[in-house]
Amino acid sequence: MTQTKTAPAKGATRSKRTTQEEGALMELFVNSLKDINWAEKQLVKALKKMAKAATTEELEKAFEDHMTQTEGHVERLTQVFESLGKRPTSKKCEAMEGLIKEAEELIEETEEGTEVRDAALIAAAQKVEHYEIASYGTLRTLSATLGLKDAERLLQQTLDEEKETDQLLSEIAEGYVNEAAASE
Numbered sequence: 001m002t003q004t005k006t007a008p009a010k011g012a013t014r015s016k017r018t019t020q021e022e023g024a025l026m027e028l029f030v031n032s033l034k035d036i037n038w039a040e041k042q043l044v045k046a047l048k049k050m051a052k053a054a055t056t057e058e059l060e061k062a063f064e065d066h067m068t069q070t071e072g073h074v075e076r077l078t079q080v081f082e083s084l085g086k087r088p089t090s091k092k093c094e095a096m097e098g099l100i101k102e103a104e105e106l107i108e109e110t111e112e113g114t115e116v117r118d119a120a121l122i123a124a125a126q127k128v129e130h131y132e133i134a135s136y137g138t139l140r141t142l143s144a145t146l147g148l149k150d151a152e153r154l155l156q157q158t159l160d161e162e163k164e165t166d167q168l169l170s171e172i173a174e175g176y177v178n179e180a181a182a183s184e
Contacts, residue, residue, distance in 0.1 A: 026146060029139065029142045029146060029148075030086065032142070033080060034090050034091040035093045036093065036139065037077045037088060037089070038090035038093045039093040039095070039131075039132070040074045040077065041074060041090065043070050043096065044067055046103060046104075047064075047066055047070060048067060050107075051063035053107045055113055055114060055118045058172055059118050059172055062172060063125070066125075066165050069165070073158050076155075076157065080143075080151045083150040084151070096128070096131065099124070099128050100128075103124035106121065106124050115178075115180035115181035115184055116181045119177050125169055126166060126170070129162055129165055129169065130166065132162045133162050133163060133166065136155055136159040137159055139155045
């Protein structure tokens with residue numbers, strides 16, 4: 001008979017994790033950090049292209065500002081690695097690679113100088129933001145579970161910034177871009 005693991009009832013106390021389980025969770029955490037580190041570095045390059053492709057000055061500025069902010073995210077990830085006593089490294093993030101490729105295709109498929117292009121760019125950027133929000137939320141939760149207070153604080157700061165960027169993109173889309181695109 002096989003034994004299945006069940007989650008403790010709400011309010012129940014958890015038993016102490018074994019060193020092996022904690023080691024596996026730490027390995028997942030570090031591998032996830034490497035993944036998002038690669039993703040952020042690639043995003044810096046993609047945001048430069050997206051800013052150049054934007055029609056409106058407001059969207060161009062939003063991409064440029066987020067590019068600068070993303071460079072800060074990379075620096076913050078370096079601090080997280082250092083807080084673990086590890087050298088900051090990266091591993092290819094297939095998800096971000098796909099999201100960036102999709103954004104590049106949208107630029108090619110839309111007419112330069114149109115609001116439709118801006119609507120497409122916002123859609124692509126929000127997909128990226130949602131991926132980052134999910135990634136940083138998971139990393140923050142893992143760091144809390146592992147008792148890594150410095151990492152948790154740094155990751156929460158980045159998570160908050162990603163949510164703010166997503167909100168800004170929604171405001172730009174809803175403020176005028178989508179309506180202008182519909183009338184083109």
